Amino acid sequence: MNDIKLALLGSQGAGKSAVLVRFLTRRFIGEYASDTNSLYHKRLSIDGRQLNLEVFDPCSQSSEARCILEEPVDWADGFVVVYNISDRTSFINAKNILQQIREARMDNCKGEVDVPVCLVGNKQDLCHVRQVREDEGRCLAQENRCHFQEVSAAESYQDIANLFTQLIRQVMEHLKYRADRRRYSGSKSMAKLINNVFGKRRKSV
Numbered sequence: 001m002n003d004i005k006l007a008l009l010g011s012q013g014a015g016k017s018a019v020l021v022r023f024l025t026r027r028f029i030g031e032y033a034s035d036t037n038s039l040y041h042k043r044l045s046i047d048g049r050q051l052n053l054e055v056f057d058p059c060s061q062s063s064e065a066r067c068i069l070e071e072p073v074d075w076a077d078g079f080v081v082v083y084n085i086s087d088r089t090s091f092i093n094a095k096n097i098l099q100q101i102r103e104a105r106m107d108n109c110k111g112e113v114d115v116p117v118c119l120v121g122n123k124q125d126l127c128h129v130r131q132v133r134e135d136e137g138r139c140l141a142q143e144n145r146c147h148f149q150e151v152s153a154a155e156s157y158q159d160i161a162n163l164f165t166q167l168i169r170q171v172m173e174h175l176k177y178r179a180d181r182r183r184y185s186g187s188k189s190m191a192k193l194i195n196n197v198f199g200k201r202r203k204s205v
């Protein structure tokens with residue numbers, strides 16, 4: 001059984017909880033408790049594999065990105081960064097968050113492949129009051145080598161389901177890669193150990 005841990009990040013009101021609840025329950029819940037951090041659990045099966053999914057949905061304090069990024073870059077296996085297409089400030093905040101993920105990544109995971117991230121432009125149904133063009137979102141995602149998707153938690157399930165599924169697949173690949181690397185370096189040190197033992201024996205003969 002694979003354990004997959006994701007964290008949602010983004011401005012207060014961008015729709016993080018709405019996006020997540022849409023994914024987990026297929027429903028849109030308009031108002032959601034926004035004054036507590038929540039950890040959601042769900043069992044699901046992707047490509048025939050059973051997964052234990054945990055998703056951290058922080059209440060949005062201004063320092064939220066900072067506090068989650070300080071320790072749980074190690075906790076989370078992947079991130080969903082959400083902004084609201086009708087609120088440019090939330091887009092600028094998403095940009096800062098991506099930057100922080102990149103910096104934390106450089107400090108913590110030297111030589112590792114990038115941690116999987118998906119940038120999400122939510123509230124696509126409000127495109128008549130749009131403040132962020134779709135290509136701006138796509139461009140920012142390209143700069144940060146992450147996936148991008150515009151969605152409407154209010155109106156549709158499928159795009160959100162697809163983006164989570166894609167991200168989870170990417171996380172599974174990433175975890176497998178890390179495990180392989182560990183196994184490889186493990187077997188290398190085992191080879192070294194065996195070498196040392198034989199080396200010593202040969203010397204003593």
Ligand SMILES: Nc1nc2c(ncn2[C@@H]2O[C@H](COP(=O)(O)OP(=O)(O)O)[C@@H](O)[C@H]2O)c(=O)[nH]1
Binds near residue numbers: 013029032125
């Ligand atoms: N029109 C529209 N409103 C949305 C959408 N997603 C969320 N909202 C609304 O935006 C507000 C903030 O959503 P919430 O999920 O609590 O944001 P959070 O603070 O990022 O968790 C709520 O009033 C939601 O009903 C959407 O796709 N379209």
Ligand SMILES: [Mg+2]
Binds near residue numbers: 016017018034058
């Ligand atoms: Mg919330």
